[in-house]
Amino acid sequence: MLVRRLQRLSLAVPAALLLLPFVLIVTLGGLWIALHGENLLEPGSSQLFVGLENFKHAISDATLRASIKVTVIYVVAAVACETILGVGVALLMWRHFWGKGIVRSLVLIPMVLTPVVAGLTWRLLMDPTAGTANYLLGLLGLGSDHAFLADPSTALAAVILVDVWQNTPYVVIIVLAGLESLPAEPFEAAQLDGATGWKLLRNVTLPLLGPVLSIVVLLRTIDAVKTFALTQTMTKGGPGTSTLAISNYVYRVGFETFDIGYSSALGLVTSIALVVLIFPFARRLMTGGRPGPARGGRR
Amino acid sequence: MRFLHGAVRPLLVYLFLAWCLAPILWLVSTSLKSDVQAFSPTPVWVFTPQWGNYLNAWQEGGMSQAMLISTTVATASSVAGVICGVPLAYLVTQVWPTESKASGRVTLLILLLTTLPPILGLTPMFRTLYAAQLSQTIAGITLIHAFYAVLLAFLIFRSFLVGFPREIREAGLVDGIGEWRILGRCVIPNLVGPMFATLVLALIQSWNEFLYALILTNGATQTVPVRVSGFLSFVGTNWSNLTAAGVIGTLPIVVFALLTRKYMARGLTFGGVK
Numbered sequence: 024m025l026v027r028r029l030q031r032l033s034l035a036v037p038a039a040l041l042l043l044p045f046v047l048i049v050t051l052g053g054l055w056i057a058l059h060g061e062n063l064l065e066p067g068s069s070q071l072f073v074g075l076e077n078f079k080h081a082i083s084d085a086t087l088r089a090s091i092k093v094t095v096i097y098v099v100a101a102v103a104c105e106t107i108l109g110v111g112v113a114l115l116m117w118r119h120f121w122g123k124g125i126v127r128s129l130v131l132i133p134m135v136l137t138p139v140v141a142g143l144t145w146r147l148l149m150d151p152t153a154g155t156a157n158y159l160l161g162l163l164g165l166g167s168d169h170a171f172l173a174d175p176s177t178a179l180a181a182v183i184l185v186d187v188w189q190n191t192p193y194v195v196i197i198v199l200a201g202l203e204s205l206p207a208e209p210f211e212a213a214q215l216d217g218a219t220g221w222k223l224l225r226n227v228t229l230p231l232l233g234p235v236l237s238i239v240v241l242l243r244t245i246d247a248v249k250t251f252a253l254t255q256t257m258t259k260g261g262p263g264t265s266t267l268a269i270s271n272y273v274y275r276v277g278f279e280t281f282d283i284g285y286s287s288a289l290g291l292v293t294s295i296a297l298v299v300l301i302f303p304f305a306r307r308l309m310t311g312g313r314p315g316p317a318r319g320g321r322r
Numbered sequence: 323m324r325f326l327h328g329a330v331r332p333l334l335v336y337l338f339l340a341w342c343l344a345p346i347l348w349l350v351s352t353s354l355k356s357d358v359q360a361f362s363p364t365p366v367w368v369f370t371p372q373w374g375n376y377l378n379a380w381q382e383g384g385m386s387q388a389m390l391i392s393t394t395v396a397t398a399s400s401v402a403g404v405i406c407g408v409p410l411a412y413l414v415t416q417v418w419p420t421e422s423k424a425s426g427r428v429t430l431l432i433l434l435l436t437t438l439p440p441i442l443g444l445t446p447m448f449r450t451l452y453a454a455q456l457s458q459t460i461a462g463i464t465l466i467h468a469f470y471a472v473l474l475a476f477l478i479f480r481s482f483l484v485g486f487p488r489e490i491r492e493a494g495l496v497d498g499i500g501e502w503r504i505l506g507r508c509v510i511p512n513l514v515g516p517m518f519a520t521l522v523l524a525l526i527q528s529w530n531e532f533l534y535a536l537i538l539t540n541g542a543t544q545t546v547p548v549r550v551s552g553f554l555s556f557v558g559t560n561w562s563n564l565t566a567a568g569v570i571g572t573l574p575i576v577v578f579a580l581l582t583r584k585y586m587a588r589g590l591t592f593g594g595v596k
Binding site for chain 2: 030031033034035037038040041042045046048049052053055056112115116118120121122126127128129130131132133134135136137138139140141143144145147148150152153155158188191192193195196197199200201235238239242245248249251252255256269270273274277278283286287289290291293294297298301302305306
């Protein structure tokens, strides 16, 4: 019995060997660094114990507050646009139309595109002198010299637009799969009752789609909060702090000003905040709360 | 919604497809223009393809090296992720009942680690890898990517194992076969497609990762995203070479993604959508 038990637990060993050291380094190592005033440019500063100084600094840090604001706007705007647009397109693609299979494959491309490449492509498109976006706006008589990414009033919207471009297909693919797995009976019943069009959508389709939508919104939120590559390649967080997401700020503090003690403290504070905010939802959606997939039968 | 009948519905879908693909077509076309045409204020629609851009990006631009490194890092880390993640997923779905407390705890822990933003590990991982003399090496960045690959592989493969009939394992136990053999000989052969999809999604995740790659690699170990971003220059970016590098760097993952399209929705929601 003991042998069998050990054999079972051995299934967890490879994962534990890789995950545990990482978790220990990130938590304990991170805390140790955060309690010290280490700057990579100052030799010996790694031994400088500063206690909670870094955390105190975080509370009064105006740039941190600005970056939290940027991240919140980014996440809320991007995820909202992606969900609304994505559900709309998925509904349009639901029933058969000519070329459905190909469209379904091709919309995947922006989603898997390397974010760095996506960011740079759009940076070229939005360039004030050579950008095609300006050329097209010029044709419409809307002016052709917008510096979208250099103007603090438009930079964040421009980056969010690229996030929406890149990730709406994710919502489309998943919601479409969700729609196709819906049972036919509720629709037949509703149609017998005379429900059509918007009524059918609002009272039958969307409620049935509820669980799928929650998961899509959750996973998109978790991902959008981590945004780094798009902002870093398009604007580096600028101009000023107008597109400085939390990841960009922590990176900037740690690896541009090399204040890794403070960078570590910022990482800890924001991560704890995120876990407190997001994890309860993740927990409810991904494990309990709704019946799991049916047992057996499926290959 | 009457107006959505007939030709309007597919038309709107194709409009969305055009919005998705236009920037990519622009990326590809820019990569074939001369540098002057690429940065021209009025778009150049007719031009002779400059295949030399690809040669420049590949040789002088260092894309040949970056592609080799990214291939190594992504392959090694995603294989490690599957080797570590799949047995754990098998443990919490087939050996332990999915409803059991232990199974739920392991899944929650992995979910928690997935929710944590990568910036949390930025400085401690940099510090530790530096002390272990693994900073700026291929091994260092592969280790980091392997960690994230385990989380992803576990969550994705678990979703495919949840519905897998447990009778198969029970039959194996009756025959006196060990857990590892049951997993390797009876379970995985029935889940080759999902296994491939898991591997590809982990591969894409590693290939696209930018934050850790930026701080943990140098000129000799840069992965594709870092190398491509290096084409930006203060004195004047050569956009035709940059876009050529971008096309080279994204082509493999686009092909892989299209190959595993079938499993995308299920894999990407960790089983939330079948």
